[in-house]
Amino acid sequence: MDFEESQTKINLARAFAGECQGGARYQFIAQKAMQENKKNIQMLFKTLAKNEMAHARVFWDLIAKHAKKPVKNIEIKAGYPFEDAEITQMIKYASNNEKSENTTIYPTFAKIAEDEGFKDISDKFKKIALVENDHFMLLDELYNKLKSGELYSSSTPYDWKCSNCGHTELLNDAFNTCPLCEKSKDYIELDMIKSPRK
Numbered sequence: 552m553d554f555e556e557s558q559t560k561i562n563l564a565r566a567f568a569g570e571c572q573g574g575a576r577y578q579f580i581a582q583k584a585m586q587e588n589k590k591n592i593q594m595l596f597k598t599l600a601k602n603e604m605a606h607a608r609v610f611w612d613l614i615a616k617h618a619k620k621p622v623k624n625i626e627i628k629a630g631y632p633f634e635d636a637e638i639t640q641m642i643k644y645a646s647n648n649e650k651s652e653n654t655t656i657y658p659t660f661a662k663i664a665e666d667e668g669f670k671d672i673s674d675k676f677k678k679i680a681l682v683e684n685d686h687f688m689l690l691d692e693l694y695n696k697l698k699s700g701e702l703y704s705s706s707t708p709y710d711w712k713c714s715n716c717g718h719t720e721l722l723n724d725a726f727n728t729c730p731l732c733e734k735s736k737d738y739i740e741l742d743m744i745k746s747p748r749k
């Protein structure tokens with residue numbers, strides 16, 4: 552199928568727009584977290600924003616790679632999230648968006664790309680969907696822990712790590728103040744995905 556006539560070209564443009572907006576929304580959350588001195592949430596969302604911008608770049612490059620002539624403009628019609636709220640609710644919205652990307656939107660785009668004969672594009676949609684699933688799981692767990700007030704507690708000993716100085720301590724409940732650099736617990740790394748807490 553000719554790329555210019557394909558649905559995949561439109562889907563790449565939609566995905567590009569979605570990733571750019573996702574990256575922007577995550578930077579807004581990072582700014583909000585910075586204003587509230589939630590250093591670890593700020594850092595987490597900076598990293599997520601960077602990931603989304605990298606996804607945008609992948610889609611951008613795929614359009615350029617497959618187009619036969621330089622692309623000037625692509626018309627798209629789609630809905631994008633504009634929800635605004637305090638940080639915890641924003642995390643919920645973000646986790647919902649990640650979920651719909653990795654369970655519905657990108658698998659659908661991957662299938663269409665495959666059907667239209669663009670195997671390389673289909674693979675990228677699938678790979679990005681896996682990252683969005685990681686994002687979803689991380690944000691979902693973060694939201695649940697913020698809601699239940701258990702962000703800094705664990706039923707089994709957990710390696711709490713200060714992101715400022717690297718001090719790590721195996722405890723059920725995290726230290727309130729880092730015993731090494733004396734930063735607050737707002738500096739404790741949020742990496743639930745790598746070592747899930749029970």
Ligand SMILES: [Fe+2]
Pocket residue numbers: 570573602603606679683
């Ligand atoms: Fe993304």
Ligand SMILES: [Fe+2]
Pocket residue numbers: 573602603649682683686
């Ligand atoms: Fe994501």
